[in-house]
Amino acid sequence: MDIPGLPARRAALNLIDAVLRRGETMEQAASSALARVRGDADRALAKAIASEALRWRVDLDALIDGATRQRLPDDAKPRAVLEIMLAQALRLETPPHAAIATGLPLLTGGPRRLAHGVFSTLMKQGASLPAVPTLPEPVQERWGERVSAIAAGLALPPPLDLALRDPDTTSEWAERLGGVSLAPGHVRLSRGTPVEALPGFQEGAWWVQDLAASLPARLLGQGAGRRVLDLCAAPGGKTLQLAAAGWDVTAVDISKRRMERVASNLARTRLSANTVVADALDWRPEVEFDAILLDAPCTATGTCRRHPDVLHRIGPRQIAEMADLQARLIARASEWLSAGGKLIYAVCSLETAEGEEQARQVELSADPILVDEVPEGLCVRDGWLQTDPGQLSAQGGLDGFFIARWTRS
Structure with missing residues (x-):
């Protein structure tokens, strides 16, 4: 007999496994993991369970380890099932009996009895989570003194x-x-x-x-018909902004599917831009541009409040790979600016290697970002704009971005 809600819990388990074991994003894993889940509500529930389990994983594991005599291996299935059961009970307000009824069928034999015993013990003890999630140790080491403020911005899903x-x-x-x-x-x-x-x-x-994602285009101001190149343009929010601000926009992205989405949004908003499907490292424009906005591919660790999987699947290898690609894209883009043209470099990353370290290598004249150019409460440091999930937390926070601007002399 089918147990109502069980497919959603199984899907949540599969999403977590894809992130932790295969290093996939939840978006990449969703098609396969959710294939047997019927209904939008159950699909949304599966994603919510997986997201909360990943967001609070360090603290959930601390509860589990405190209730077991022998520590469960990190990749043990009973640990993952307990994580999703506890995430439901402690974060999604699922009644404990419902978490048990839909969680334990994912296990058999001794592991089921173990999970039942640990979960029941924690519920009887009145287990709770801290006000702010504890981030994984490698993340804490990379983000240093910023980690407390960033973590505070992850306590709730974003608006x-x-x-x-x-x-x-x-x-x-x-x-x-x-x-x-x-x-x-x-x-x-x-x-x-x-x-x-x-x-x-x-x-x-x-x-x-996201408000933070809108800032790079805002820093270019009104276009008045001037030419702007939006590199790595998909999913297209910045293309729409630039077109709405009166720029003559050329939008380039390597993904045909994602550029179809850009074209669809241009049609819906009745805005216009020239869209090009191409690899920016191979493509060469026929004209120079008055401005170039490079929202470069990155690790996307700045989106951790809406995509907590990045807390667990991003490490030194991925950061180094992205930094190398970003440096090559900056070098290419710098060649296509007209005299006096402006280059905006942006990444939705909290990693120093993708932000400050990239900016220090650019051989163009710095055009510092000023405090009065950005919304109140944001941080302009060394002429660069840096946002993180802890900023504007009273208003719901925002994604983490690094943004820099230069002028070609």
């Missing part, structure tokens, strides 16, 4: 940010949508409402884009 096609309508849309604005052209909403059901979606009045 929904919208970027408006017309910044002059900010107050109107904030009121209509029941949200708040932290900058012109931005509205922040609480999570939960399907995006397609919100007012303004069909008419293309806005698109989904």
Whole structure:
């Protein structure tokens, strides 16, 4: 007999396994892991369980280890099942009996009895999680003194940010949508409402884009018909911003599928850009550009509040690979600027090797970012803009980004 909710828990277990054992992103693993889960609600539940288990994994494991006589191996299935059971009970407000009913069937024999005993013991003891998740040791070592502030921004899943096609309508849309604005052209909403059901979606009045992700394009200002190159453009939020600001946009990305999404959003918002599917390391433009925005491929550790899998699958190898690619892309982009043209380099990463260390190697004239160019409460350091999930935490936080700007003399 089928147990209601069991497929969602099995899918959550598979998502976690894909992240921890194969190093996949949850997005990459979703198609296979969720194949047997019916209904949008159960699919969303599976993702929520896996995300919370990964977000709080260090603290969940501490509870498990404190309730077992002999430490379970890190890759033991009973540990993973206990993680998802505890994540439900302690983070998703699932009644303990429901967590047991849908968790224990994932195990058999002795492991099932062990998991039942550990979970029941913890519930009887009134187990709880700290106010802020503890990050894995390698992450703490890399992020150093910033780690406490960043961790504080991970305690809750992020709200929904919208970027408006017309910044002059900010107050109107904030009121209509029941949200708040932290900058012109931005509205922040609480999570939960399907995006397609919100007012303004069909008419293309806005698109989904984290406030931090909107900052690189904001730093280029109004285009007035000048040429801008959006490199590594997909999924297209910055392309839409630049087009809405009056730039003559050429958007380049290596992924045909992702560029089809960009084209779809351009059509929905009634904005225009020249889209090119190409590898930026091989492609060569026919003209120079007044501005280039390089939102480079990166480890995406700055998205950890919405993608907690990055806390567990990113390490020195991935960081070094991305840093090498970023350096080559910066060198290519620098060749295509017209005299006086501006280059914006951005990564949604919290890694020094992808941010400050890259910026120090650029052989263009620095064009420092100024405090009054960014929303209040953000950090401009050494002329570079750095955001992290701990900033604006009272308003819901934001993704971690490193952004720098130069001018070609």
